[in-house]
Amino acid sequence: MTAPELAEELEVSVRTVYRDVEALSSSGVPVYADRGPAGGYRLLDGYRTRLNGLTPAEASSLFLAALPGPAAQLGLAEMAANAEMKMLAALPPEPRSHASRMRERFHLDVPGWYGDADETPFLGEVAEAVWEQRPLRMTYRRWGPRDVERVAHPYGLVIKGGAWYMVASAGAGGPRTYRVSRILSAELLEGRFERPERFDLAAFWQGYATEFRERRMYNGEAVVRLEPGADKLLRHTVGREVVDTALAAAGPPDRDGRVVLRLPIESVTHARWLLLRMGTEVEVLEPAELRELMAAAIAGLARLYGVRPD
Template sequence: MRASRLLSLLLLLQSRGRMTAQELADELEVSVRTVYRDVEALGASGVPVYADRGPAGGYRLVDGYRTRLTGLTTEEADSLFLAGMPGPAAELGLGAVVAAAQLKVLAALPPELRSRAARIRERFHLDAPGWFRGNEGTPHVAAIAEAVWQQRRLRIRYVRWAQVEVERTVEPLGLVLKAGTWYLVARADDLRTYRVSRVLELTALDESFDRPEGFDLAEYWAGWSARFEERMYPMRVTVRMTPNGLRSAQVLLGLAAARELKDVEPQGVWTTVRVPVESLDHAVVDLLRLGPEVEVLEPPELRDRVIARIAAMAAVYEG
């Protein structure tokens, strides 16, 4: 803990110049007495820190001194090399930049952190896409990223969900990578989200735009994601499940159902729960995957469909 604080004190003096003991204490959330001891420890370790006396005095580093440390702790160095994500960086046209940045950071790290970072790259690998799906073709993502940086309007030809092609002139505000899929957040008449793999053609226009005041990409994405999931799972059906059914449902019924069921405690042999579904047709297929571990209670139409499907299946095997 103290080593981390000493490093923070050193970097504060390096970045801000002269600081009083009270200012350092406020930044580090320690007492002034602790700052005195830490400054002495830095001096004893060879860091050229000294005190200016008088009302306008304070601690400062010798002019021209720069630590060769990056300020990274062991955990921070580890996370840097875990977060490289070369695939998405390459799609954005930044693959070489990321590689060069990592080389520079490696050169600046102390020997013990340098060897650890090399082991991290050898032993850990991040694969963003979900199972049973490859990376989608996104030939336009680098051009979109450039337009986001430059705040330039784009004209795109885009395939909507119903396989209808449309043309839009949009103001690109940001890119989001979700489970291996790129999404463009842009303003047309209002804020909209476009799946980048569905962009067929793209033209960068020589027209700049001003970003909406106060727009926060992460905040927008959180709200849009929640609304998207509500649209995808507009219905709730009532079922009862065995304890084994509750466990299996969290794997077999998708993430929306898993969130609903993760804190449900079994209430004996059967537990009645509400489960989100895309539609009655989807519900029949999904719930039958749980076999005798689930029984549909409501709505009656879904119960009738499940009974009819089971009867049809039994007839096939009896025949």
């Protein structure tokens, strides 16, 4: 095609065509000009460009470009930064401007305010086992009294609230979830395992998270009387979803504006720790064990601060 034909097709000036063809040629794209009445610009037959010159490692790190912390933990910080830079450089001016403003004005910080990310000395080995589909021999610290050794087939990694979790099969029973910070030793074994073709990591994690909240996180129930206006503090203490569900199921407030709620709890000791933060804004009615624990804690605080009951 001639320069005027290209200019008409692309809706730019002929001068722009000259400039861009020269830039393409300088960057290694095999475009050249044939002189004469039947001449024009040509692209070498069969030429294909690699998207933005991305290496395989850079391409695989693209999904972490907005997560510098996790990228660094996986050893992909430099690759993610390079991939982002190349993608931005390849964009036309207007989309590049939008992308730059997005990066300047939005930032994702994964860990919560009151806790640092887990220490995960074997995250690199786990990530390599996931990527290469290699078996992983590990020593794992369970919640129980002793550590166990497992040979796992890791299917994927999930980061939740600053903590890394490995989804893997380790014998019969299907895939399970392991907290990476609890891995005490890790060794990649020879050979490869076959990852189930239909395994969906996101779907598995969603199901696991739902089951954990509904069946494993909460093992009991507390009945409390909430003072007027204390629902905001209670949401901050035990969680918005829990409080909103309890409020929706609660009866009408009494004549003093107080409402009785049924709250799911992990244990009476955990509930005591949470509800003591509420001070006099909440009163535990049931179970009796939790009420007694609250009373004992309050009496202990009174002794500690030299307060005598009236």
